[in-house]
Amino acid sequence: MWKYAALLSYTGTDYCGWQRQKEASGTAPSVQGTVEAALQQITREESSVVGSGRTDSGVHALGQVAHFVLKSREWEPRILLKGFNAVLPTSIRALDIRPVPLDFHAQRSAERKQYSYFFQQGPSAIPHLEPLSWWIQKRLNLEAMNRALADLVGEHDFKPFQSSGARPGPTVRKVLEAEASFEPIGFPGGGLAGGYQIGFVRIRILGTGFLKQMVRGIAGTLL
Amino acid sequence: MWKYAALLSYTGTDYCGWQRQKEASGTAPSVQGTVEAALQQITREESSVVGSGRTDSGVHALGQVAHFVLKSREWEPRILLKGFNAVLPTSIRALDIRPVPLDFHAQRSAERKQYSYFFQQGPSAIPHLEPLSWWIQKRLNLEAMNRALADLVGEHDFKPFQSSGARPGPTVRKVLEAEASFEPIGFPGGGLAGGYQIGFVRIRILGTGFLKQMVRGIAGTLL
Structure with a gap:
């Protein structure tokens, strides 16, 4: 084998x-x-x-x-x-x-996993980024998002963020890193689109494991 | 009007x-x-x-x-x-x-234009980036590309890079900036894919105007 x-x-x-x-x-x-x-x-x-x-x-x-x-x-x-x-x-x-090695297991041997949610903000979606991100018109407050994300770091009971259809079991998980960042896309003139800078807002969460739809729940709550 | x-x-x-x-x-x-x-x-x-x-x-x-x-x-x-x-x-x-103003003209009033070519390098294409970039297996030498691109900055006759079907006319153009850069995509482990860092290689050329398929010709020559 x-x-x-x-x-x-x-x-x-x-x-x-x-x-x-x-x-x-x-x-x-x-x-x-x-x-x-x-x-x-x-x-x-x-x-x-x-x-x-x-x-x-x-x-x-x-x-x-x-x-x-x-x-x-x-x-x-x-x-x-x-x-x-x-x-x-x-x-x-x-x-x-x-x-x-034969005792390796993709799920059980995983030491950490990283999920990212990508958003576009601005007056309209950029077509190229549409399949990769969720467009929202309002301007996101990265500072406030990062303050909320900092509170998630550490070992917590994430039951409130679990989806309703989740299997019963322990709901304590350890989040190692959580941050919201802006990843700009370089335009020649910059800031042309109604004062918005074009790019992704990325919510990145690194943890030892996640509950079903936990990251989606967190991302939804942050908005 | x-x-x-x-x-x-x-x-x-x-x-x-x-x-x-x-x-x-x-x-x-x-x-x-x-x-x-x-x-x-x-x-x-x-x-x-x-x-x-x-x-x-x-x-x-x-x-x-x-x-x-x-x-x-x-x-x-x-x-x-x-x-x-x-x-x-x-x-x-x-x-x-x-x-x-009525005398504005999208083409004649343009002071500068920027073209970018996006490449992916690595053992295989990342599916998400496929519609946006050109996958090449070999590792690109960014330093050598940047040396070649630096020589393009300034006013030059770009006739050699023009496509064969171009209309006759002046072929001197002014390149303001030309650079190759690497735009990484953050993986949790990094460098997992056969030692390649995942991301785009971007060739960016800013100029006052371009000949037909001039940027494509330059990008092709650099590879």
Whole structure:
């Protein structure tokens, strides 16, 4: 048995989320199901691909770790990487593949995870950023957001931010870093669009683990 | 007569470029034609929208200035702005509308224009950045690119970079700034993807004017 970790990047727009579903006709495919089908096409063996988390429908991943076990033979990671990127749709890419010890687990071995929410603020959305961000007209107060985010750092019971459909279980989580920042986009004249500077407002939360829809709940509360 | 300048942002993916064409069925619409149709829908009068430049098929604009004249009555810029963004497809947005003197001309009054080329480098493309950038596997040498770009600053005959189908005319242009920079995308672990840092390589050229496909020619030469 050989175990591998994959670093995956995907746009979630056309997927029902990470987790494999009973894929009825007419429903959007899952990221997991698509990656598993690609792996089977490359290796001719069936194996589960376990992700570090279960992203919701429409959520993108910049770098999500997943693991899988191959039983028939050992593969050169470089060949698996090329295979994935030849077979997967362009909305999913493997950025890296590495051999890992058999006790590695994408979810249980994760020491930290980072979620980001991207907003655009201004008189209207910038079309290029539309699939990647949520447009809001009002000007956000980064200072106030950062004050609120600073209070989240540390070990807290995040039950209030959990989605209603979450499974029962411990709701204490540890947030390592939480910040709101502005990532500008360089215009020649700058500030032309009604005095707004064009760019993303990014809410970034780094933690040891998250509850279902916890980051979405926090982001929604901040606005 | 009232003249207005619009600051437009668009993704060029689904357009044949800026310039209005004889739009036969089955061909992609033009940005200009689409904006003119929206303006007519808002104001009930037909007018030409003159852009600061003629972008090619597939080229995006972050902030392109265009002007138009309205004859029937004066409009509140704020109303025109709202009208555009209500009527235009989401791939084109008006970021700002301002009244301008009648002698203003989007093309002839332009003092400087800025073009950017965005590249991704690394073992594979990041799906989110795919519509916005050109993926290349090799690692770019930013220092060497910046040395070459520094030589372009100033007044030069840029004829060698002009496309073959360009109209005859003067080929001396003035480049004000030219640089290559790396714009990183923050990963929690950083450098996971085969030692590559994820992000854009941006070639940015600011000048008083450009020849047809001059920036594309320069970017191609640098690689």
